[in-house]
Amino acid sequence: METPIDAPNKDEHECPRWKKSTVVFVLGGPGSGKGTQCANVVKHFSYTHFSAGDLLRAEIKSGSEFGAMIQSMIAEGRIVPSEITVKLLCKAMEESGNDKFLIDGFPRNEENRNVFENVARIEPAFVLFFDCPEEELERRIMSRNQGREDDNIETIKKRFKVFVESTLPIISYYESKGKLRKINAAKSSEEVFEAVRVLFASET
Numbered sequence: 089m090e091t092p093i094d095a096p097n098k099d100e101h102e103c104p105r106w107k108k109s110t111v112v113f114v115l116g117g118p119g120s121g122k123g124t125q126c127a128n129v130v131k132h133f134s135y136t137h138f139s140a141g142d143l144l145r146a147e148i149k150s151g152s153e154f155g156a157m158i159q160s161m162i163a164e165g166r167i168v169p170s171e172i173t174v175k176l177l178c179k180a181m182e183e184s185g186n187d188k189f190l191i192d193g194f195p196r197n198e199e200n201r202n203v204f205e206n207v208a209r210i211e212p213a214f215v216l217f218f219d220c221p222e223e224e225l226e227r228r229i230m231s232r233n234q235g236r237e238d239d240n241i242e243t244i245k246k247r248f249k250v251f252v253e254s255t256l257p258i259i260s261y262y263e264s265k266g267k268l269r270k271i272n273a274a275k276s277s278e279e280v281f282e283a284v285r286v287l288f289a290s291e292t
């Protein structure tokens with residue numbers, strides 16, 4: 089069993105040693121292909137991939153004191169308190185030994201962004217945004233078959249609402265800083281990866 093994470097404490101979970109790491113945030117609506125494309129990127133480029141959602145689901149399974157709270161927030165499509173998610177990301181980065189990271193599904197709101205900036209003190213090199221219409225996202229999630237309890241139509245609608253209200257402003261923020269790299273994700277997985285590959289080849 090993994091050691092449960094400690095109660096949030098700003099000083100304790102600072103991770104200054106990654107100040108020089110390269111971080112790419114990967115955003116997009118639920119089902120836009122973030123996980124799929126990150127798995128492709130790590131095969132061709134020397135990045136380590138972390139999905140914030142996967143880390144949270146692993147935290148539930150580990151028997152963490154926050155497990156029940158995280159589980160109920162995910163079931164409702166709500167965003168888990170940032171101290172928890174950032175601490176998991178920092179721990180994962182520390183343990184990886186790499187210094188190039190794809191962080192998928194993060195930051196999902198302003199609080200995620202602020203806490204990461206204050207704790208990890210890393211600005212992303214750039215931010216990938218997988219743009220895809222809602223009808224296609226819904227189709228993909230409904231046929232994902234990973235046994236996720238948030239992949240049902242009722243929770244999907246809530247996740248779409250959270251995406252529009254909380255994550256789109258983050259995407260606009262990075263666009264205004266010239267950091268956004270928007271990819272049309274409404275194509276085949278192979279076509280999307282070709283655009284992603286060209287981008288990584290030119291950016292890194």
Ligand SMILES: Nc1ncnc2c1ncn2[C@@H]1O[C@H](COP(=O)(O)OP(=O)(O)O)[C@@H](O)[C@H]1O
Pocket residue numbers: 116117118119120121122123124125228229231232233273274275276277278280
């Ligand atoms: N370009 C694509 N076209 C069709 N289906 C896709 C595409 N990319 C991913 N998928 C499928 O859609 C579902 C959601 O993809 P996933 O990578 O889990 O997205 P996300 O991490 O953004 O939620 C998965 O079942 C995946 O196999």
Ligand SMILES: Nc1ccn([C@@H]2O[C@H](COP(=O)(O)OP(=O)(O)O)[C@@H](O)[C@H]2O)c(=O)n1
Pocket residue numbers: 117118119122123139140141142144161162163165166167168169173192193194195196200238247
């Ligand atoms: N930064 C994050 C990422 C995910 N999550 C939670 O985890 C759920 C699933 O996230 P995910 O990234 O695995 O989902 P997909 O976009 O891959 O479908 C979200 O709906 C949130 O409840 C979070 O609270 N904060």
Ligand SMILES: [Mg+2]
Pocket residue numbers: 122123139141193
């Ligand atoms: Mg995912």
